Structures are given as structure tokens and as C-alpha cells.
Amino acid sequence: xxxxxxxxxxxxxxxxxxxxxxxxxxxxxxxxxxxxxxxxxxxxxxxxxxxxxxxxxxxxxxxxxxxxxxxxxxxxxxxxxxxxxxxxxxxxxxxxxxxxxxxxxxxxxxxxxxxxxxxxxxxxxxxxxxxxxxxxxxxxxxxxxxxxxxxxxxxxxxxxxxxxxxxxxxxxxxxxxxxxxxxxxxxxxxxxxxxxxxxxxxxxxxxxxxxxxxxxxxxxxxxxxxxxxxxxxxxxxxxxxxxxxxxxxxxxxxxxxxxxxxxxxxxxxxxxxxxxxxxxxxxxxxxxxxxxxxxxxxxxxxxxxxxxxxxxxxxxxxxxxxxxxxxxxxxxxxxxxxxxxxxxxxxxxxxxxxxxxxxx
Amino acid sequence: xxxxxxxxxxxxxxxxxxxxxxxxxxxxxxxxxxxxxxxxxxxxxxxxxxxxxxxxxxxxxxxxxxxxxxxxxxxxxxxxxxxxxxxxxxxxxxxxxxxxxxxxxxxxxxxxxxxxxxxxxxxxxxxxxxxxxxxxxxxxxxxxxxxxxxxxxxxxxxxxxxxxxxxxxxxxxxxxxxxxxxxxxxxxxxxxxxxxxxxxxxxxxxxxxxxxxxxxxxxxxxxxxxxxxxxxxxxxxxxxxxxxxxxxxxxxxxxxxxxxxxxxxxxxxxxxxxxxxxxxxxxxxxxxxxxxxxxxxxxxxxxxxxxxxxxxxxxxxxxxxx
Numbered sequence: 001x002x003x004x005x006x007x008x009x010x011x012x013x014x015x016x017x018x019x020x021x022x023x024x025x026x027x028x029x030x031x032x033x034x035x036x037x038x039x040x041x042x043x044x045x046x047x048x049x050x051x052x053x054x055x056x057x058x059x060x061x062x063x064x065x066x067x068x069x070x071x072x073x074x075x076x077x078x079x080x081x082x083x084x085x086x087x088x089x090x091x092x093x094x095x096x097x098x099x100x101x102x103x104x105x106x107x108x109x110x111x112x113x114x115x116x117x118x119x120x121x122x123x124x125x126x127x128x129x130x131x132x133x134x135x136x137x138x139x140x141x142x143x144x145x146x147x148x149x150x151x152x153x154x155x156x157x158x159x160x161x162x163x164x165x166x167x168x169x170x171x172x173x174x175x176x177x178x179x180x181x182x183x184x185x186x187x188x189x190x191x192x193x194x195x196x197x198x199x200x201x202x203x204x205x206x207x208x209x210x211x212x213x214x215x216x217x218x219x220x221x222x223x224x225x226x227x228x229x230x231x232x233x234x235x236x237x238x239x240x241x242x243x244x245x246x247x248x249x250x251x252x253x254x255x256x257x258x259x260x261x262x263x264x265x266x267x268x269x270x271x272x273x274x275x276x277x278x279x280x281x282x283x284x285x286x287x288x289x290x291x292x293x294x295x296x297x298x299x300x301x302x303x304x305x306x307x308x309x310x311x312x313x314x315x316x317x318x319x320x321x322x323x324x325x326x327x328x329x330x331x332x333x334x335x336x337x338x339x340x341x342x343x344x345x346x347x348x349x350x351x352x353x354x355x356x357x358x359x360x
Numbered sequence: 361x362x363x364x365x366x367x368x369x370x371x372x373x374x375x376x377x378x379x380x381x382x383x384x385x386x387x388x389x390x391x392x393x394x395x396x397x398x399x400x401x402x403x404x405x406x407x408x409x410x411x412x413x414x415x416x417x418x419x420x421x422x423x424x425x426x427x428x429x430x431x432x433x434x435x436x437x438x439x440x441x442x443x444x445x446x447x448x449x450x451x452x453x454x455x456x457x458x459x460x461x462x463x464x465x466x467x468x469x470x471x472x473x474x475x476x477x478x479x480x481x482x483x484x485x486x487x488x489x490x491x492x493x494x495x496x497x498x499x500x501x502x503x504x505x506x507x508x509x510x511x512x513x514x515x516x517x518x519x520x521x522x523x524x525x526x527x528x529x530x531x532x533x534x535x536x537x538x539x540x541x542x543x544x545x546x547x548x549x550x551x552x553x554x555x556x557x558x559x560x561x562x563x564x565x566x567x568x569x570x571x572x573x574x575x576x577x578x579x580x581x582x583x584x585x586x587x588x589x590x591x592x593x594x595x596x597x598x599x600x601x602x603x604x605x606x607x608x609x610x611x612x613x614x615x616x617x618x619x620x621x622x623x624x625x626x627x628x629x630x631x632x633x634x635x636x637x638x639x640x641x642x643x644x645x646x647x648x649x650x651x652x653x654x655x656x657x658x659x660x661x662x663x664x665x666x667x668x669x670x671x672x673x674x675x676x677x678x679x680x681x682x
Contacts, residue, residue, distance in 0.1 A: 145600045325466055330463030
């Protein structure tokens with residue numbers, strides 16, 4: 001295959017993949033008899049046209065940074081974690097239990113505790129498929145998918161039969177104490193002059209960015225990160241170098257699950273203030289697209305998360321103001337995964353042809 | 361549990377195992393040729409929506425079935441182009457196509473019928489009706505065997521028998537024809553097949569397209585026989601359960617039949633909380649029963665598979681030597 005310059009591989013390939021996905025999405029919108037230009041316009045205005053729209057875009061991006069990092073960490077160990085959705089839901093359960101049953105003096109302490117609770121619950125939910133893969137050889141892709149369904153049922157049961165306050169019809173927990181409410185961008189000095197309307201984006205955004213830096217440190221600056229990446233490149237070589245496969249698989253999955261679970265501080269603690277059914281709204285699955293789009297690098301994940309924050313908020317606006325259902329978001333997600341993850345060689349081949357002609 | 365209840369359970373086992381079996385055989389063809397297919401779920405879903413929609417518009421279940429198979433073939437072709445032609449990651453391609461199906465089915469069904477992403481209820485010729493096998497009525501009075509034949513074996517839609525027939529056909533194609541030998545070889549050692557002057561790409565595409573046809577039938581069965589119309593996300597993870605069954609069956613056709621019957625039985629149990637409660641004398645919450653097929657899938661994969669050795673070249677794109 002023709003070699004292409006590194007800058008083209010890092011910059012051009014994702015952009016062209018994204019353009020191809022956008023063209024296909026436009027085709028789908030045309031096919032159902034709607035106007036793609038109007039849809040794009042609605043998305044841009046709704047998600048980026050106002051500080052209010054940005055408040056939602058950043059809110060979704062916060063969740064996607066967490067789930068994108070989750071997929072990224074697992075990917076570096078050669079593990080495909082499709083269970084981010086379930087891990088995020090169980091992480092939400094962790095947040096709810098920590099905040100409902102233990103009193104905390106201040107929202108900062110509560111945030112720290114909720115983060116730990118979410119991470120612990122997510123980690124446990126991911127550790128089981130990891131352990132089964134390492135010890136019993138169960139295919140991690142299938143097990144994590146099954147755990148998504150099991151998590152869904154578990155949450156339904158917890159919300160309907162266990163955590164629902166007496167006399168409440170809706171399957172949800174009680175509200176967390178108001179003092180645990182996370183400051184939104186509107187409440188933060190300086191930023192409050194930009195975000196004048198109440199927006200859902202909250203301080204979790206900064207936790208997400210910190211997590212991003214921490215994952216970069218872990219993967220590229222620590223012995224454990226080295227072992228994870230070595231294992232992902234070649235299991236047999238890693239084994240020969242004395243790396244314990246069971247340990248790496250389980251630990252990597254736990255870190256991955258913890259990151260997916262941590263998104264719950266954003267939606268459960270920050271936004272809804274209680275645990276609702278299907279709280280993660282597919283963000284766990286979006287993490288796959290975010291990781292692929294971000295080329296499995298923590299900093300790429302931030303950019304890709306912003307992009308998907310835009311698509312998600314824009315998609316919601318499209319669902320609200322046009323005849324196109326909100327499920328357009330899932331189509332976009334599928335197309336981005338297809339073009340950036342599975343058809344990336346096609347894009348590289350096309351670029352290779354282009355660069356060869358220029359070199360000749 | 362009395363005999364009549366058991367027969368009811370087995371009856372729904374057969375009905376619920378059918379889409380699993382078809383999808384499992386689809387995965388069998390694909391994976392034996394060295395192409396992993398996480399996208400069984402998406403192919404079933406797009407086929408279910410298309411067949412439900414077309415059957416509703418045309419009033420003919422046969423046109424619906426053909427349209428469903430066609431839609432599934434489009435998905436199979438995309439998977440082939442991504443993972444065979446452009447040597448992309450097969451798992452990622454499958455996941456992407458599943459999301460694509462999940463979104464597009466709702467978009468199209470909503471645009472066509474405006475019923476919240478569902479297709480209109482089917483009846484009459486737009487659905488597969490139950491078929492009574494010969495002598496079922498006559499033998500009904502025979503003790504034990506008669507009711508078994510009448511309730512469990514007879515009285516299913518045509519596609520159930522198509523699925524059952526697909527098992528020996530699959531076995532024959534894979535293990536008694538030249539095509540099958542080559543197909544299995546391409547999943548074990550594609551370089552050897554290539555050296556013999558046979559096209560690896562063409563064989564893998566053939567396998568992927570056969571998988572498309574089988575998933576198409578499975579999806580059409582979901583929308584036009586098991587249910588009367590398409591509903592959002594109606595396949596509910598069956599494509600993945602079929603993959604688990606495929607591993608449990610160690611990539612063998614007859615074992616696939618038994619494995620999918622077992623998983624079908626789990627699903628049938630989940631639909632009968634009353635029976636489970638009576639037999640176990642425990643008050644099991646409904647969500648726990650709904651999770652049962654998925655939990656048992658995990659347990660089966662974790663505990664009872666033993667050594668399952670997948671086709672050696674599975675998941676690896678083939679790069680021709682230069």
C-alpha cells in the first residue's frame with residue numbers, strides 16, 4: 001500500500017472519513033424525503049449558534065469524553081469493550097447509592113465520593129467480562145454486550161422494586177439533596193458572563209478533562225500503560241516478556257469500566273439529580289465512535305467528543321424542529337464508526353493514489 | 361409442572377429458537393470462511409423492518425420476505441466490502457452496521473407509516489400462517505407422543521420448517537461439497553486456497569452473502585411470523601445470542617440446532633414468569649426473568665463450552681502475497 005505522509009494520516013484521514021459519513025447521512029435524509037441542508041442548518045444553529053446550545057453540546061461532550069476514554073484504554077490492550085453502556089448505567093447506580101445513603105458536608109466532597117462510587121461500580125461491572133475472557137476464554141465482545149442487557153434489567157429492578165420512594169409512580173430514585181447540586185457553567189465566575197442561561201454543562205467537564213490527562217499519563221508514561229500497550233500489540237510477546245495476561249486484561253477492563261461509569265457524575269449527579277431509567281442514553285455506545293474518530297488517543301478523544309456533542313445536541317434539535325426522527329443520531333454514529341473504523345483503509349488507499357500522483 | 365405446560369414451553373421454544381438458528385447458521389457460514397460477523401443483529405433488524413413494511417404495503421408476505429432478504433443482502437455486501445475488499449476491522453464493521461440498522465429502521469418506518477417507528481400490524485396474506493403437518497389431527501389422541509407432535513412439531517409457520525431444513529442443508533454444503541471444503545479451507549488457511557488458484561475474495565463474499573440470505577429470512581420471520589409487524593429494536597440482542605450459540609456449538613451445524621434450541625428454551629422460560637415461580641417456588645422479579653437469557657448466555661460461554669477452537673484465520677483480512 002502506498003505510504004502517505006503522517007500529517008495526512010492524522011489529519012486528512014479522519015476529516016475525509018467524516019465527510020463521507022456526512023454525505024451518506026445526507027443520502028439517507030434525502031431518501032426519507034427530507035431536506036439535508038435544512039437538517040444541517042438546524043444542527044449547527046441548535047448546537048453551536050448560541051451559548052445555550054454550546055451548554056448542551058459541552059454537556060454531552062463531557063459524557064462522551066468519559067466513554068470514549070473507556071473504549072480507548074481497552075483498545076490499547078487489544079480488547080473491544082462494547083459494554084460501556086452497561087458500565088455507565090451501573091456507574092449511575094453507584095452515584096445514586098453513594099449520594100442517597102451517605103450524608104456529605106459539601107458538594108465538592110460529594111462529587112469526589114460520587115466519582116469514586118461510579119468508578120467502582122463501573123469497574124466491577126467490567127471486571128467480570130474481563131475475568132471471564134482471561135480465565136474462561138469467553139469472547140469479551142459478546143459478554144460485554146450481554147452485560148449491557150443485564151445492566152438494563154438490573155437498573156429496572158432497582159428503580160421499580162428497591163429504590164423507588166413510596167407513593168411515586170415513576171421508576172426513579174428519590175432526588176439527591178439539593179446541596180449536592182454541581183455548579184453549572186452558569187455558576188462559575190468568568191464563564192457566567194458567557195453562559196447567561198441555565199445550561200446542563202457542569203464542573204464534570206473539568207473532571208473529564210483531568211481524566212483525559214490522567215489516561216494519557218497512564219498509557220504513555222507509566223509501566224502499567226506500557227504493559228497494556230505491549231499486550232495489545234502482541235499477546236505472545238508480552239507473555240514472553242513476563243507480563244501477566246490475566247492481570248492486564250482484568251486491570252484494563254476495570255480502568256475502562258471505571259471511566260465509563262464516571263460519566264454518571266455528569267448526567268446523574270450533575271443534570272437529573274436522581275437516577276432515572278436509561279440515564280446514559282446511548283452515550284456508552286457513542287464512546288466507540290468517539291474512540292475511533294479520536295484515533296484512540298486521549299487528546300483525539302476530546303476533539304471527537306466535542307464533535308459528537310455537536311452531533312448529539314444537533315440531532316436532538318433536528319428531532320424537535322424537523323420531521324426527521326431523533327434516531328438520525330444513531331445513523332450518524334453508525335456511519336462514523338463505519339468510515340473511521342472499518343473503511344479507513346479505503347480512505348488511505350484513495351489518499352495514497354493522490355500522493356503518488358503528486359510525487360510522480 | 362404438568363405435561364401440557366411443558367408442551368407449551370417447548371412450543372414457544374421452537375418458535376423462539378427459529379430466528380436464533382437461522383442467524384446462528386448465518387454466522388456459521390461467515391465465520392467458517394474466516395469473516396467474523398457481529399452484524400447478524402443489524403441484518404436481522406433491517407430485514408425485519410423491510411419485510412414488515414413491504415408486506416404491509418403489498419399485502420403479500422412473499423414479497424415482504426424477498427424484500428427482507430434483499431435488505432439483509434445490502435448489509436452483508438457492505439460488511440463484505442469493508443472487511444474483505446478493504447480489509448477493515450471485522451468487529452468494528454459489524455458494530456457500525458448494527459447501529460446503522462438500528463437508526464435507519466426507525467427513520468424509514470417513521471417516514472413511511474408515521475407510527476413512531478413501527479410498521480402497521482399485519483394480518484391475512486401479509487403474514488405467515490401456521491401449518492398443520494400431516495396426521496397431526498389424527499395422531500393427537502395418541503398418548504404422550506400425539507400431543508407432542510401436535511403441539512410442538514406441527515402448527516408452526518413455514519419458516520420454522522425452512523430453518524430446520526437449513527441444518528442438514530448447511531451440513532451437506534459445508535462437509536459434502538467442493539464449495540464447502542474450499543469455504544472451510546479459506547477460514548483455516550486462505551494462503552493455501554489462494555495457492556491452489558481459487559479466489560479467496562470470491563469465496564469469502566459467497567459466505568458473507570449466504571449469511572445475508574439466512575439473516576434476511578430470520579428477520580422476515582421476526583416481523584411476519586413470530587410477531588405481526590416490525591417494532592423498534594425488535595431483535596433485542598438475538599444476533600449476539602446467536603453468536604454465543606455458535607461458539608457453544610463449536611461452529612458445527614447440528615450442534616447449532618441444539619444450542620439454539622437451548623437458548624430458545626431460556627427465552628421461552630423468560631416469557632412465562634408464572635411457570636418459573638411455580639416450579640422454583642420463589643418470587644422472582646420480572647426484570648430478573650427478562651435478563652435470564654442473557655445471564656445464561658454468559659454462563660454458557662463461561663462454563664460449559666469447554667475448548668472452543670474458532671476457525672484459525674477468523675477475523676484476519678487476507679493479504680495476497682506479492
